Amino acid sequence: MQENIIDIKSLDMDARGVGHIENDDGTPGKVVFVEGALPGERVGFETFKKKKNWEAARMTVLHRASSMRVQPKCEHFDYCGGCSMQHLEPTAQVAIKQRVLEDNLWHIGKVHADNIMRPMYGPTWGYRYRARLSVRWVEKKGTVLVGFKEKRSVFVADIKSCQILPKHVSDMLLPLRALIGSLSLYKEVPQIELAIGEDVTALVLRIMAPMTADDETKVKAFADQYGVQFWLQTKGPETAAPFYPLDQELHYLLPEFGVRMPFKPVDFTQVNHHINRVLVHKALHLLDVQPEDRVADLFCGLGNFTLPLATQAREVVGIEGSTTLTERALSNAKANGLDGKTTFYCRNLFEITPDDLLALGKFDRMLIDPPRDGAATLCESLGVLRKTNPEFLPKRIVYVSCSPSTLARDASVLANQAGYAISKAGVVNMFPHTSHVESMAVFDLA
CATH class of the missing domain: 2.40.50.1070 (OB fold (Dihydrolipoamide Acetyltransferase, E2P))
Structure with missing residues (x-):
């Protein structure tokens, strides 16, 4: 039986090598996604799923290896689904994630960032808390x-x-x-x-x-x-x-801001504590909060950004869609002596209207940290305010994202409807050895 051989040109969002089966005339034909293959490699492959326009396959033979290929550290890598990129050198993993972000911004959002920030790194092993x-x-x-x-x-x-x-x-x-x-x-x-x-x-x-x-x-x-x-x-x-035992309490520290954050094991907290500290530091640095500023922290959760922001701003308003979470965030603010500078509201940010934003009052700066679904309705409401009440728009927004595709979609709205320029964007390597892309973008009112 003739071996199927393909040249790999790129990686997809699931860390699969992407190549094309050649047509009889030598032109690129059907796309093939090959698990275990890297850009620049020539591999033999075996298809396990076939559709009209694409195939999913696994690598069977490595004919030409990439210089980025390394030996996976984990003995279970070939079959465990916990990681997908251990065969790729860690700095190359980050470079590919940066490319994914840039490609999404352009192909989905039709926008470019004025500056691409250096990626944010942390430990690559033993990081998953x-x-x-x-x-x-x-x-x-x-x-x-x-x-x-x-x-x-x-x-x-x-x-x-x-x-x-x-x-x-x-x-x-x-x-x-x-x-x-x-x-x-x-x-x-x-x-x-x-x-x-x-x-x-x-x-x-x-x-x-x-x-x-x-x-x-x-x-x-x-x-x-x-x-x-x-x-x-x-x-x-x-x-x-x-x-x-009953006499123990989970917490993590943000020592740069003197913040101690209690949490429950079923609460959402960042997987990588080291990178979370880097993330909070970078977000606040980019937001450039001044002592007289009133700041909004949208999708605030337990107050991961709210409480550090409260050490720098005149007032911080945290908004989340769960009463339980906003009550817990307020409790955390009190425990850190920051309740005098923080206010928390329960609002469904997936249904927030321009009138809702006006009712909250003017914010000088805004931090947005949504789940994978993004913040489409919020960004569209900001776009409406651009036309009706432009004086209410924050002069700077920092958007922290766990999905480059929804970030790109929302960036398009902020740029084309709300009048913001994307001044900076970059990736955060929150999940080494996986295809998950965490990123951050800065939007300045034009």
Whole structure:
């Protein structure tokens, strides 16, 4: 059988090599996405999914290697879905993510940034302080598996260690498997949520059946042996409650601003604590807050940006779509002595209108940190204010994004409807060895 061979020209958003099957006349034909292949490489491939205009494949033979290729550090990389880019040199990973951001800004938003910022780096191994680990009893193997899903599969990868988790958690994976396997409800634990603070490691067991007294004894003994705190979650995230020990509290620090942030293991916090400090520092530096400024922090969560901003501005207004979150953010502000300079409102920012923005009053500067869906309605409302009440527009916006495509979409609205120039943009390597692109852009009122 003739081998399928292809030259790889680029990487897609899922870190797959992209090439084209040549037509009979030598012109580029159908596009092929090849897992494990890198730009500049010539590879043999095997197709596992075929459509009219594209194919998905896996690399079978490496005929010509890229200078960017490295040996993956993790022994489970070939089949574990937790990482997709360990075979690519870390600085090259960031360069490709920067290219993804620039391509999205142009191809989706039809905009360019005046300046591309240097990428923000952090540790590339042991950085993941949050993770959702899948759990499954596998009858054929006679064991419980704990880890990430396999690539292209709903099955749990059989991993014994993980290089992107902190070492003390990686070393705990096999003992965790043994613990779950020893419980009466070993088939009723579908996931474990991991959250690490400055001095506490919390594990949230999602349990579908009640524990027996013997189960509780085993879990407590494990907590004592490995120095972790267990939480139990019986239904949705709101049901998560501490189980043992009860005298511990998760928190992280933003020492540059003297801020201590308590959080629960099911709260949204950044995966990479080191990069979060860099992210907050950079965002506030770019926002260039003055002591007399009134600042908006939209999609504020627990106050990750709000509280540091409050150390610099006259007033900061944090807005989030959850009453629970805004109450928790206010509690954090009080704990840090910043409640006198912060106000929190619960608003659905996906439905915010120009009138809603006017009712909040004029802001000198604005920070936007939305989820993957972006902030389309908010940006469109700012566009309306450009026509009706331009004096209410903040003179500078810093937009922190976890999706370059929605950032590009929103950047187009801010540039073409709200009258902002994109002065700077760049990537933040929050998730090394994955295709996830975190980025930041600065918009100045033209």
